[in-house]
Every structure is written in C-alpha cells, then in structure tokens.
Amino acid sequence: MSEPNTGDQVERPDPLRTVLDAAVLLQNNGQSTSTTLLAVDRLNSGLGVHGVLIPSWAALILDGTQDRSPALVAAVTPTGINMRRVSAAMRTIDRAEDGPLDLAEVRTGIAAAAILPPAHPAAFAMACATGAGALAVIFGAADARAVALAAASAAVGGMIRRALGRYGVGVLVQAFAAAMVAGIVGAVAVRLHLDASAGVVAVCPAMVLVPGPHILNGALDLISLRISLGLARLGYAAMVLTAIATGLIFGLHICGQGLPVTGSVAAAALPVDVIAAAVAAASYSVYFSMPYRMMVWPVLAGMLAHGVHWWALSVAGTGVAAAALIACLLVGITLVPLSHFLRMPFAAIGFAAVVALVPGMYVFRTLSGILQLQANASTELLAATASDSAVAVSVTAAMAVGLVLPIWVRDILVRRADHRQQ
Incomplete structure (x- = not known):
C-alpha cells in the first residue's frame, strides 16, 4: 500500500x-x-x-x-x-x-x-497642512499668518510622525511629538500677538491627529454588543487623545504659554465655511489613503454638512449640539449607502466629511482648564471649564448618534436580507 x-x-x-x-x-x-x-x-x-x-x-x-x-x-x-x-x-x-x-x-x-x-510622505504632509489650514479658516482665523502657521505646524508634525514610524516608534509617541510641535508653534503665535487666533494655531494641527475612525468603529461595536472590542477601540482612542493633549499642553508650557480657556470660537462666512470644509474633507481622504477616484464623495458630503450646520446655527437658531446632530445625520444617510456600495470603511469616509465639526477646541480647552484649576480654582475658570466640557461632550455625543444611527439601520437591513436569502 x-x-x-x-x-x-x-x-x-x-x-x-x-x-x-x-x-x-x-x-x-x-x-x-x-x-x-x-x-x-x-x-x-x-x-x-x-x-x-x-x-x-x-x-x-x-x-x-x-x-x-x-x-x-x-x-x-x-x-x-x-x-x-x-x-x-x-x-x-x-x-x-x-x-x-x-x-x-x-x-x-x-x-x-x-x-x-499608504499615502506618499509628501502627499501626507501636504494633506496635514491643508487640513489644519482649512480647520483654522473654519474656526474663524482671520489673520493669514495664523492659517499659515497652523498649516506649517501640521506639515512638520506629519513629517515627524512618518519619520518616527519608519524607526518603529509607536503611535502614542508619534501623536505626542506632533502635538508638542503644535503647542510650540501655538506659543509662537501668542508672541506674534495673533490674539484669539493663537488658540486656533495650537489646536488645529492637534485636531489632525484625532483618531476619529477608531471612535466611530468603537461606537459601532458597542451598539452591536461586541462590548470588549468596542471598549478596546475606545480605550485606544482615549490613549491617543491623552497623548495629543499632553503633547499640546507640554509644548505650550515649555514656551511659557497656556491654552486660553475663555473666549469664543468665531464662525466663518457660509461660502468660506463650505469651501474650507471641502478642503478639510479632501485632506483627510489623503490622510486615510483613500483611492483618489473616491474622494469626491466625502468632499461633497462635507460641503453639504457644513452648509446645513451653518444654516442650523445662523438661520434656524439651534444649539451647537443640535446643529452637529443634523449635519452628521445627513452625512450618515448620504454616505452609508455609498460606503456599502463602494465597499469602503464608513468610519473613515464619514469622519473625513465631518472632521471640521469635531469640538477639538472645546476638548483641549477643557483639559487645559482642568490643569489650571490646580493652581487657580477661581469661579470664572471653573465656569469656563465646565462650559467647555459640556459643549465638548454634547457635540461629540450628537455627532456619534448622527453618524452611527444610519449605519446601525443599514446593518439591520443587511442581516434581514441575508436571513431571507438563507
């Protein structure tokens, strides 16, 4: 045998x-x-x-x-x-x-x-620059120097991240290093007497680092009752956010500056806001290594979302959280079917469209206020920190609901269709 x-x-x-x-x-x-x-x-x-x-x-x-x-x-x-x-x-x-x-x-x-x-290092650095510059415009930076500083800071941070990645340095250290550069450049903006725009110069390059897709994927896992995986994704995102905030505040601190807690975020005019939103969406598409032929979808969705967001705030008179909910719900309804048809990760394509709605300014001002409370527990500082925290939490929750609800409905419909076929 x-x-x-x-x-x-x-x-x-x-x-x-x-x-x-x-x-x-x-x-x-x-x-x-x-x-x-x-x-x-x-x-x-x-x-x-x-x-x-x-x-x-x-x-x-x-x-x-x-x-x-x-x-x-x-x-x-x-x-x-x-x-x-x-x-x-x-x-x-x-x-x-x-x-x-x-x-x-x-x-x-x-x-x-x-x-x-992934995206070529030069394209990646350029996307970081244009994304941060667009966010600075959306947040009302009227001084061209502020926009240029935010763009340059993000570009340098992007190059540092790619360089560290080539040597095997982890994501947390990369985020800390890039955010520290943003803090240092933000301190330079203060010394240039850019006033309210100085905070924008510091925060916008840091917002380029926010792990939005991981937050959305974590939320989707929690809704689907994959609790351990969802919490792990959100825990990872929280660690990255902590590294970003620590690097940003450290960069400001070593230059003798702090992130202002008080003050308001200015709003750009509608045409400027919509165009800047398109630039930001295109930049994040490059950042996520999206095929170029597909970039038109998050760009169009981002422009539509910002137009609706501007209308909700300026015409309808809604609150910031309600405006974010309406805009993100519209993006979800628009992009969820497209992401399913194009077989693209919705967390990335959706976040690219709404990145400029992320309340990064409020998040980082909240963290800065918490640190300042240790040395100066004044009523004004406490009230400003609590207000920033409330806005950050409510807007983030509204965005999550608006983006997650359509994909949750889609998953239900897909599962029902599969059961019928079986």
Missing part, C-alpha cells in the same frame, strides 16, 4: 486561511467589524467553506468546525487606516463571491492588497 503524499497536503492552500488573511487585512486597516464579518460570509460563499469569524482586539479566530477543520488564529493590530488596501481587498472578495474565481487568484488579490502603500 502506498503512503499518502503528506507533502502535497501540507503545501495545498487552505481556503479558510485565505478567508482569515482577508479578515485580518480588513480589520487592520480600518474596516468596521460588522462589514468585516459580512465580507467573511461573502468570501465563504465564494470559496465554498463555512468559517465563523470571532473578532477581538488582539486576535481573530476563524472557527472551521462545520468543515471539520481546526480553528485558525491570527494576531491583529487594528490601529491603522488604509482605505486603498480595504478597497482592493473588497474588490477581490466581490469577484470571489460572484465567481467563478480560483483560490489562487483570491490569494493573489488579497496579498496584493496587503502591500499597497
């Missing part, structure tokens, strides 16, 4: 391993967990296997017991955002589901998607 060819068995590609590789790529590059699970089901269908994905923060487990295969485990690091990789992988999954597509072709497509580079 001849012996079985064990060498062929070892070398034969495992379809379940290919499914797991695709899930790892999606999870590591910003795709929402719900869409990753849906992609796994679709790839299962295309390859004729029945793997069940069990996601967590540190690892993905693919249970193949229905195929009498052992469970497969792969480590993940879901801290990156690279929409080029996600888009390419989803195209391969689409082709596999539609079929017929050979397993080798699927493996080749997933492997090719995994090595797609």
